[in-house]
Amino acid sequence: MKLKPIGLLIAGACLIAACATVKVESPTGTEPPLATEAVLASTPEADKCLACHTDKQRLIDTAKPVELAEAESKGVG
Amino acid sequence: MAPLEPWEKVLVDAGKFLPTDHGQIACMECHNGVQASEKEAAHVGLIASPSSEPEKYCGGECHSEQVATYPFALHSTQQGYWTALEARGGSHPALDEMFGNHCATCHTTCGECHVSQPKNVGGGLFTGHVFETTPPMTRSCTACHGSRVGNEFLGKNEGIPGDVHFREARMNCVKCHEGEDMHGTATDAMTAEVNRFAGTESPKCVDCHEEAAPNGDNNPMHQVHGDTLSCQVCHSVTYTSCDGCHVAVSETSGNPFFETDATYQTFLIGRNPIQSEERPYAFVPVRHTPVTADAYEYYGENLLPNFNAAPTWVYSTPHNIQKNTAQNISCETCHNGDASIFLTADKVRPEEMEANLSVIVESLPPMLTLEQTLNAPTTPASHLEHASNSCTACHTKGIRNAPVSPEDHVIYKDRNCSGCHKLQK
Numbered sequence: 001m002k003l004k005p006i007g008l009l010i011a012g013a014c015l016i017a018a019c020a021t022v023k024v025e026s027p028t029g030t031e032p033p034l035a036t037e038a039v040l041a042s043t044p045e046a047d048k049c050l051a052c053h054t055d056k057q058r059l060i061d062t063a064k065p066v067e068l069a070e071a072e073s074k075g076v077g
Numbered sequence: 078m079a080p081l082e083p084w085e086k087v088l089v090d091a092g093k094f095l096p097t098d099h100g101q102i103a104c105m106e107c108h109n110g111v112q113a114s115e116k117e118a119a120h121v122g123l124i125a126s127p128s129s130e131p132e133k134y135c136g137g138e139c140h141s142e143q144v145a146t147y148p149f150a151l152h153s154t155q156q157g158y159w160t161a162l163e164a165r166g167g168s169h170p171a172l173d174e175m176f177g178n179h180c181a182t183c184h185t186t187c188g189e190c191h192v193s194q195p196k197n198v199g200g201g202l203f204t205g206h207v208f209e210t211t212p213p214m215t216r217s218c219t220a221c222h223g224s225r226v227g228n229e230f231l232g233k234n235e236g237i238p239g240d241v242h243f244r245e246a247r248m249n250c251v252k253c254h255e256g257e258d259m260h261g262t263a264t265d266a267m268t269a270e271v272n273r274f275a276g277t278e279s280p281k282c283v284d285c286h287e288e289a290a291p292n293g294d295n296n297p298m299h300q301v302h303g304d305t306l307s308c309q310v311c312h313s314v315t316y317t318s319c320d321g322c323h324v325a326v327s328e329t330s331g332n333p334f335f336e337t338d339a340t341y342q343t344f345l346i347g348r349n350p351i352q353s354e355e356r357p358y359a360f361v362p363v364r365h366t367p368v369t370a371d372a373y374e375y376y377g378e379n380l381l382p383n384f385n386a387a388p389t390w391v392y393s394t395p396h397n398i399q400k401n402t403a404q405n406i407s408c409e410t411c412h413n414g415d416a417s418i419f420l421t422a423d424k425v426r427p428e429e430m431e432a433n434l435s436v437i438v439e440s441l442p443p444m445l446t447l448e449q450t451l452n453a454p455t456t457p458a459s460h461l462e463h464a465s466n467s468c469t470a471c472h473t474k475g476i477r478n479a480p481v482s483p484e485d486h487v488i489y490k491d492r493n494c495s496g497c498h499k500l501q502k
Contacts, residue, residue: 043095044091047103047104047112048112048113048114048119049104049105049108049110049112049119050089050091050104052114052116052119053087053088053089053104054088054089054090054091056084056088059083059084059087059088060082060084062116063082063083063084064083066083069330069332070330072327072330072332072334073334073335073336074334074335074336074337075319075322075335075336075337075338075339075340076224076317076319076337076340077224077335077337
């Protein structure tokens with residue numbers, strides 16, 4: 001009866017080990033792996049460029065005022 | 078196309094963009110810049126338009142095929158402008174300066190078709206930075222090609238219907254103008270196109286309308302005119318011509334500007350000034366380009382010394398195709414009919430007469446019945462081997478027992494015998 005928990009432990013360890021060796025195939029075998037920093041950077045939380053450029057209000061607030069130049073060309077271009 | 082607000086132009090749609098292939102690449106991989114919270118600091122070293130250097134940012138394993146040809150494609154080289162400029166003006170530093178100020182803005186990068194509106198029309202991302210395989214027509218193609226092609230195709234000229242391919246089939250530009258036409262096929266400057274009408278006719282109407290090719294169907298118009306008239310002669314309607322464009326740099330703002338004297342609607346059939354094996358048509362619709370001998374006077378005197386070297390009424394392919402038009406309703410419209418639809422000398426300005434000698438129609442097509450045309454004797458197949466392409470050399474006087482052409486044929490000269498006298502199969 002004392003061996004039961006040990007048996008369960010061994011079985012659990014085997015299962016974990018089996019999961020760890022599962023090889024995940026890339027859906028496109030020839031696709032080169034993405035650079036780690038690229039993947040990490042591609043979220044608004046991690047990338048300051050995206051954080052600003054996905055934030056409409058921030059873009060409105062920081063946009064350069066448009067200087068409306070008078071159109072000097074005349075006729076159809 | 079409504080102008081975009083500044084923020085709208087640079088707003089990235091994370092939900093749409095990030096799951097795409099390009100969304101997997103970190104911003105700074107292409108745009109450089111700095112990871113900083115403040116705009117000014119973040120934009121130090123920014124590359125706003127990475128595809129200005131396609132070899133560096135677009136090639137590699139992804140788009141190497143397009144990157145190999147695009148630097149030699151017309152959207153990139155703008156060689157069409159140069160070909161016309163060099164024909165009339167040769168090479169001159171003042172023309173280079175003029176080109177840089179007024180023409181170079183039409184140079185197009187990969188991104189200006191596939192991710193944002195062209196800079197020339199104000200820029201701005203199409204769909205939150207999503208790269209569009211097919212450029213959106215009105216925000217990309219007709220944003221630049223608007224005043225003539227766009228307005229004609231979309232039916233924006235008052236009272237003139239849009240192109241049947243758009244009205245009836247809702248076709249967009251790329252249905253006919255495929256990637257190869259846009260990205261080019263040449264991989265070096267020597268074989269690059271000199272203008273859009275050089276080389277193979279592409280797109281070609283008969284690629285889809287096979288039945289309309291010479292001997293392709295029972296339509297007598299196609300049989301008689303299939304290889305002597307471009308399709309647009311019978312199937313296009315009124316289109317835009319322009320006069321007198323002059324360019325200069327503003328004294329007040331320092332910005333380059335242009336002024337055209339007039340814009341008007343025309344439909345005129347002229348002789349084909351660029352007849353070739355690829356474009357064998359004797360007649361084509363011609364459009365007036367706004368070039369004048371003093372168009373670039375601001376940059377120097379007499380910059381177009383060979384002004385007459387190229388016509389001002391040019392080969393044209395109006396983008397307002399209709400199945401039925403005023404001119405294809407009957408033979409009589411052209412044959413002894415409506416002189417107003419031909420570019421006769423009286424419609425050409427005296428100062429442009431010499432430049433347009435190759436285009437002006439000297440005499441209108443004489444009256445012919447369809448039966449006469451279809452029953453005209455064929456040209457012997459052996460004539461293909463004739464060194465001379467001048468039919469009248471033999472057929473006016475009956476040299477070598479050649480049948481003498483009737484007196485009323487004098488009007489045809491050499492240019493279109495094959496219109497009726499088809500080559501024997």
